[in-house]
Amino acid sequence: MKFFIDSADVEEIKSLVPTGFVDGVTTNPTLIAQSGRRFEEVIAEICALVPGPVSAEVAALDLEGMLREGRYLAKIASNVTIKVPLTIAGLKACRTLTDEGTLVNVTLCFSAAQALLAAKAGATFISPFIGRLDDVGEIGMNLIHQIVDIYKNYPNLTTQVLAASIRSPLHVIESALAGADVATLPPKTLRQLYQHPLTDKGIDIFLADWKKTGQSIG
């Protein structure tokens, strides 16, 4: 499973790259607004830090606007992945941009039917939003299972399932169990994956006992 970081905070991403677990990055208009910085600059800086796919979302809702913005953003770096919303215009833009050789992430997916259409439109990634479904009383993870199962039935569909709107390590574990190709994690969630109080406690105990031996290694 690949891990993307869901953030437009360049310093935060820079701090996580050395972990070796950053396979890509996703941004969205909300994250760009939170950064308080110019969109193109942020995307260019992230693309220079992370060789994997870096999602940059169009703001236009019409096909022509999406294509214009998508082609403009795609010129920033070869790893820019154009994010389009799951609307009929977004799906058409996905097909055109994919045919032009651009990576495309179809976002705001809330149903298996939508995911099937995104795959037929040639999307590189489909982003089902787990947390936002949980927020409205549905079980977001069921959607990941459905999409993974459907795609498995059609090996000619090459779209990767990118579990998005992840809020906890449990979402990551369940996405991995379901067979999602990618999970995009808020920086805090990536850190939570490797932190465990019993690991810390175990280190304290071993260190105290090691000191009693009076030995050193090497």
Ligand code: E4P
């Ligand atoms: C990913 O591409 C999405 O932008 C992101 O995961 C949305 O997460 P949220 O629902 O926590 O805002």
